Every structure is written in structure tokens, then in C-alpha cells.
Amino acid sequence: xxxxxxxxxxxxxxxxxxxxxxxxxxxxxxxxxxxxxxxxxxxxxxxxxxxxxxxxxxxxxxxxxxxxxxxxxxxxxxxxxxxxxxxxxxxxxxxxxxxxxxxxxxxxxxxxxxxxxxxxxxxxxxxxxxxxxxxxxxxxxxxxxxxxxxxxxxxxxxxxxxxxxxxxxxxxxxxxxxxxxxxxxxxxxxxxxxxxxxxxxxxxxxxxxxxxxxxxxxxxxxxxxxxxxxxxxxxxxxxxxxxxxxxxxxxxxxxxxxxxxxxxxxxxxxxxxxxxxxxxxxxxxxxxxxxxxxxxxxxxxxxxxxxxxxxxxxxxxxxxxxxxxxxxxxxxxxxxxxxxxxxxxxxxxxxxxxxxxxxxxxxxxxxxxxxxxxxxxxxxxxxxxxxxxxxxxxxxxxxxxxxxxxxxxxxxxxxxxxxxxxxxxxxxxxxxxxxxxxxxxxxxxxx
Ligand code: URA
Numbered sequence: 366x367x368x369x370x371x372x373x374x375x376x377x378x379x380x381x382x383x384x385x386x387x388x389x390x391x392x393x394x395x396x397x398x399x400x401x402x403x404x405x406x407x408x409x410x411x412x413x414x415x416x417x418x419x420x421x422x423x424x425x426x427x428x429x430x431x432x433x434x435x436x437x438x439x440x441x442x443x444x445x446x447x448x449x450x451x452x453x454x455x456x457x458x459x460x461x462x463x464x465x466x467x468x469x470x471x472x473x474x475x476x477x478x479x480x481x482x483x484x485x486x487x488x489x490x491x492x493x494x495x496x497x498x499x500x501x502x503x504x505x506x507x508x509x510x511x512x513x514x515x516x517x518x519x520x521x522x523x524x525x526x527x528x529x530x531x532x533x534x535x536x537x538x539x540x541x542x543x544x545x546x547x548x549x550x551x552x553x554x555x556x557x558x559x560x561x562x563x564x565x566x567x568x569x570x571x572x573x574x575x576x577x578x579x580x581x582x583x584x585x586x587x588x589x590x591x592x593x594x595x596x597x598x599x600x601x602x603x604x605x606x607x608x609x610x611x612x613x614x615x616x617x618x619x620x621x622x623x624x625x626x627x628x629x630x631x632x633x634x635x636x637x638x639x640x641x642x643x644x645x646x647x648x649x650x651x652x653x654x655x656x657x658x659x660x661x662x663x664x665x666x667x668x669x670x671x672x673x674x675x676x677x678x679x680x681x682x683x684x685x686x687x688x689x690x691x692x693x694x695x696x697x698x699x700x701x702x703x704x705x706x707x708x709x710x711x712x713x714x715x716x717x718x719x720x721x722x723x724x725x726x727x728x729x730x731x732x733x734x735x736x737x738x739x740x741x742x743x744x745x746x747x748x749x750x751x752x753x754x755x756x757x758x759x760x761x762x763x764x765x766x767x768x769x770x771x772x773x774x775x776x777x778x779x780x781x782x783x784x785x786x787x788x789x790x791x792x793x794x795x796x797x798x799x800x801x802x803x804x805x806x807x808x809x810x811x812x
């Protein structure tokens with residue numbers, strides 16, 4: 366078998382066999398297949414696409430390329446949750462606690478933030494003392510003991526994906542649905558999930574700018590799940606504006622705690638309940654979404670979900686008192702108001718610009734492994750549809766470093782708000798749900 370023949374077959378639109386795909390991925394990870402051939406292959410896939418069967422084989426080959434976590438020692442259906450990334454997306458902190466409170470074992474591997482989107486691991490590390498590096502044995506033991514663990518993704522999980530993603534990033538081949546779908550699912554499968562709930566974001570602040578593209582990606586991932594025996598469901602949610610009001614690590618933990626107390630922003634709470642409901646159904650804790658939702662609402666109202674979060678923090682060395690007293694979280698020394706230049710109604714909020722502004726304040730990284738400041742970020746005073754008078758605050762920057770970067774952050778944050786005379790047409794938060802049964806667009810009542 367030769368790589369060049371496989372690339373040619375894909376270039377000419379043929380369906381590759383499992384053996385051909387395994388040959389490419391294994392050879393690439395060993396270093397026998399050079400970057401230029403893998404780049405050509407990625408470009409051929411970008412133009413020609415892949416069948417569901419090919420995408421599933423690519424996913425499995427990448428999942429097999431490194432260590433795989435065996436969660437079989439944990440009783441029950443282990444359900445993982447993944448977000449395709451957004452601004453102000455602190456759902457994992459809430460959803461994992463909610464699902465665990467409902468009896469779904471949650472063994473969650475998460476990443477760090479890069480660019481304008483944040484990462485769960487950075488958010489958790491803003492809690493004093495919180496450890497995100499857990500050895501597999503400790504990780505599994507903790508899920509057995511308290512039903513929940515959240516750890517940083519180990520470096521050896523799906524190394525083929527890591528290597529291929531680095532190539533895609535510099536060869537204009539990121540935007541291929543089968544390549545994105547296999548990339549996401551390979552990591553979930555290597556992390557040992559029995560079932561997977563996906564939060565696919567769509568809109569200005571997301572990877573998938575249109576609902577149709579988000580649905581195509583969700584369908585590809587659900588199809589992979591079906592073919593490899595891991596039930597998968599996806600919720601397509603709006604990222605035309607940040608989720609909730611807080612952007613930045615400690616600020617987002619504070620908002621997640623508020624949500625777990627039943628005092629969080631409505632959009633964040635609703636999305637978290639919906640995602641946790643899918644987890645409860647896939648995890649066998651509820652027969653249907655209609656049964657799952659009230660169950661989860663009770664877990665929120667009774668404080669059991671908050672209690673799970675407290676136990677998670679304590680188990681991983683953090684200060685559990687932050688749950689009762691969020692002022693123990695790091696806090697930035699200065700507040701700078703982003704003021705409205707005119708009166709009117711907020712018509713658009715560019716989530717990507719706000720994400721970049723938060724990054725300039727020090728909340729995120731422009732390059733991998735750069736240090737971050739957990740205390741800084743942005744709190745929105747207005748969301749889409751809200752009225753504002755001239756001079757009132759649209760948002761507040763929580764700042765620490767001063768200088769050029771801070772001035773740039775203020776400029777970006779001000780630019781992110783578009784104010785008009787008329788209220789905009791409001792878009793629902795949850796746009797569709799994609800399962801093995803197909804795509805279900807939400808009608809206005811369900812919104
Ligand atoms: N996120 C991933 O993990 N992989 C991609 O290819 C794109 C987004």
C-alpha cells in the first residue's frame with residue numbers, strides 16, 4: 366500500500382477502505398508518512414468529503430493512535446459532554462454537576478483556551494488550589510467516589526489528531542466537516558465515553574457560522590457515534606452573543622456558581638438544563654427529555670447540583686468555600702465601563718470581538734502555553750434586545766495590566782455592540798436538536 370495511491374483515490378472521489386485509512390494514520394503517527402502527503406490528503410478530503418463509514422474509520426484510527434482511557438471500572442453509562450467552543454461558555458461547570466447530581470457518572474477531560482474562546486481547565490484553575498492534572502487511576506477513583514471528575518486532557522490522547530490538526534491549521538483545511546467531526550469524536554472515544562452529548566455552537570462567535578453548517582457537523586458526529594457504538598446527541602445553540610454575562614475565568618466560575626444556586630442568567634441555565642437532560646437520557650437516568658428536565662430542575666432547586674460542584678472542588682484540592690463566598694475567587698483591581706455612545710436597542714453583540722477583548726485583558730492566550738490572568742475579563746451589562754441610554758454602561762472590563770493592550774480591549778469591546786433604533790428579531794437559544802432520529806428544528810413554543 367502506498368500513501369500516494371490513497372491520496373489519488375480520495376482526490377478522484379472514491380471511498381477509502383478501513384485498511385487504507387488505518388495505513389495513513391498509523392504511518393503518519395510513526396513518521397513514515399510525511400507532512401506534505403498528509404496535507405495533500407486533508408485537502409483532498411476537504412474537496413471530496415467522506416462517507417459516514419470513512420469518517421467513522423478515520424475517527425477510530427485516530428482514537429487508537431495513543432493511550433485510551435478504560436472507564437469500565439466505573440459502574441453506569443459514562444456520558445461525556447463537548448462544546449465546539451464559544452465565548453462565555455461555562456456550561457461544563459454547571460452541566461457536569463447537574464448530570465452527576467442526577468446519577469450520571471461524569472468523567473470529563475477538558476482543554477485549555479486558545480484565541481478568543483476559553484477553556485474549562487483554565488476556568489477551574491481560577492479556584493485557589495484546584496488541581497486539573499489527575500493520573501488515570503485517581504481520575505477513575507474520584508468518579509467512583511463522588512460521581513464526577515474534570516481533568517486536563519492527557520497529552521497522549523489521540524496524538525494523530527493533534528498532529529493532523531497542526532497541519533490543517535496551516536494548510537487551510539480546518540473547515541472540513543469530516544475532519545472536524547473525526548477530530549472531536551476521536552478525543553471523546555479515546556477518553557472512554559460510552560455516550561456523548563455535543564453542544565454545537567453556531568453564529569458570529571462560533572466555528573460554524575450558519576445553522577445549516579452546524580447541523581451538518583452535528584449529523585456527521587451523530588453518525589460516527591452510531592457507527593462506533595457510542596450513542597450521541599447534539600444540541601445546536603446560538604453563539605451570536607456570549608452565553609450568560611461573564612467572560613473570563615474567575616468571572617465565569619462566579620456565574621456558574623450563581624447558575625447552580627438557581628440565580629444564573631436565564632440563557633445559561635436553560636442551555637445547561639437541556640444539555641444535562643440529554644446526558645440523563647443517554648445515561649439511562651430518564652426515559653425521555655420530558656422526564657429528564659423536571660428531574661434536573663429539582664436537582665438545581667434542592668442544591669444537590671451545587672453540592673456536587675462543591676465536592677468536585679474539594680476532591681481536586683480547591684477551596685470549596687468559594688461556593689458560598691465567591692469573593693474568595695481572584696478579582697481584578699480595576700473596572701472600566703464600556704459606555705453606549707447613543708441611546709437605542711442593542712441589535713448585535715459580536716461575541717468574537719468580546720472574546721478577543723477578554724484575551725487582550727489577559728484572560729486568554731494568543732499562543733499556546735502563554736500565562737493567563739484568572740481575575741480579568743468582561744461582564745455584560747446589556748444583551749441583545751436590551752435598551753440603553755447614551756452614556757450608560759454596555760459592559761464592564763475587569764482589568765489589571767493597563768497599557769496598550771487594555772486600550773485595545775476597550776476599543777474592541779465598544780465595537781462589539783451595535784445599537785439601533787428598532788429591537789432586533791430575536792433568535793432562539795436552542796435552534797435544533799440532532800439525534801439518530803435526525804434533525805429537529807425547535808418550534809417557537811419549545812424555544
Ligand atoms: N475542534 C476540534 O477538536 N477539532 C477540530 O477540527 C475543530 C475544532
